[in-house]
Amino acid sequence: MVWILVLLGLMTGALLNLLADSLPTAYRVRRPRCAYCGCDRRLVAWSAVSATLTNNHRCRHCGAPVSLRHLLVELVTGLLFAFCWLRTGASIRTVFDIVYSSAFVLIVVTDIEHRLIQHVITLPVIAVALVGAFLNPVFDSPNRALLGGAIGLGATFALYLLGGLFVRVMSRVRGQAISEVAFGFGDVVLNAFIGLIVGVPHIIFAMTIGFLCGGIAATILLLVRGLIQRRYKLFTAIPYGPFLIVGGAAMLYYGREFMSWYLRR
Numbered sequence: 070m071v072w073i074l075v076l077l078g079l080m081t082g083a084l085l086n087l088l089a090d091s092l093p094t095a096y097r098v099r100r101p102r103c104a105y106c107g108c109d110r111r112l113v114a115w116s117a118v119s120a121t122l123t124n125n126h127r128c129r130h131c132g133a134p135v136s137l138r139h140l141l142v143e144l145v146t147g148l149l150f151a152f153c154w155l156r157t158g159a160s161i162r163t164v165f166d167i168v169y170s171s172a173f174v175l176i177v178v179t180d181i182e183h184r185l186i187q188h189v190i191t192l193p194v195i196a197v198a199l200v201g202a203f204l205n206p207v208f209d210s211p212n213r214a215l216l217g218g219a220i221g222l223g224a225t226f227a228l229y230l231l232g233g234l235f236v237r238v239m240s241r242v243r244g245q246a247i248s249e250v251a252f253g254f255g256d257v258v259l260n261a262f263i264g265l266i267v268g269v270p271h272i273i274f275a276m277t278i279g280f281l282c283g284g285i286a287a288t289i290l291l292l293v294r295g296l297i298q299r300r301y302k303l304f305t306a307i308p309y310g311p312f313l314i315v316g317g318a319a320m321l322y323y324g325r326e327f328m329s330w331y332l333r334r
């Protein structure tokens with residue numbers, strides 16, 4: 070059964086690659102094609118894993134190989150599906166966890182590659198999460214999920230407003246416009262989604278983990294830029310989506326274990 074889940078995950082990974090290739094630029098799904106010359110890929114090469122296994126990973130026109138990201142997304146999705154199955158087995162929770170994990174993978178890819186968290190991706194999974202609030206057995210009452218969503222939305226929306234104010238004040242002080250936003254509205258919607266799927270009180274810990282990881286990464290980036298490249302840029306906006314997802318995933322998969330550990334301390 071695990072292998073069926075792995076196979077399902079690999080196929081879903083191929084679909085996620087297709088969405089990540091088409092949605093940020095076109096808002097519609099296109100046939101899989103070569104990233105370099107744009108020609109259509111052969112059916113066997115629609116999945117990076119099957120293309121690699123059958124030695125079809127090079128484009129038949131320009132010879133460009135299938136990208137590492139395509140391969141990684143498929144493998145990671147396959148592993149995540151197996152992981153969800155091994156943790157919770159044949160249950161409604163597993164179905165929801167699989168859907169949420171797929172959304173996580175897709176959002177991480179589009180946020181890193183395009184600095185985009187698109188509503189066309191987040192809103193449908195929020196709809197699934199709203200159904201999950203009532204059907205998913207991890208919640209003893211739907212209010213726990215709904216309150217989590219409200220807290221996730223409210224906290225990041227406040228940050229979003231503060232960030233906007235900060236940018237406006239700083240650009241006035243420096244006398245030049247600052248175009249980069251620290252915290253986009255896509256992050257706000259993403260965090261509402263995470264709140265809905267982990268509920269209270271887990272959303273508080275998910276955000277704490279996310280901001281800690283994001284803060285550490287931003288600090289390292291600033292230090293590296295400053296020391297090595299000797300370029301000081303105060304407003305280096307990094308994509309926060311993947312960090313919010315690190316916190317969200319930790320609470321989604323290990324929320325219960327974390328809470329019992331936290332309460333025992």
Ligand SMILES: [Zn+2]
Nearest residue numbers: 103106128131
């Ligand atoms: Zn090509």
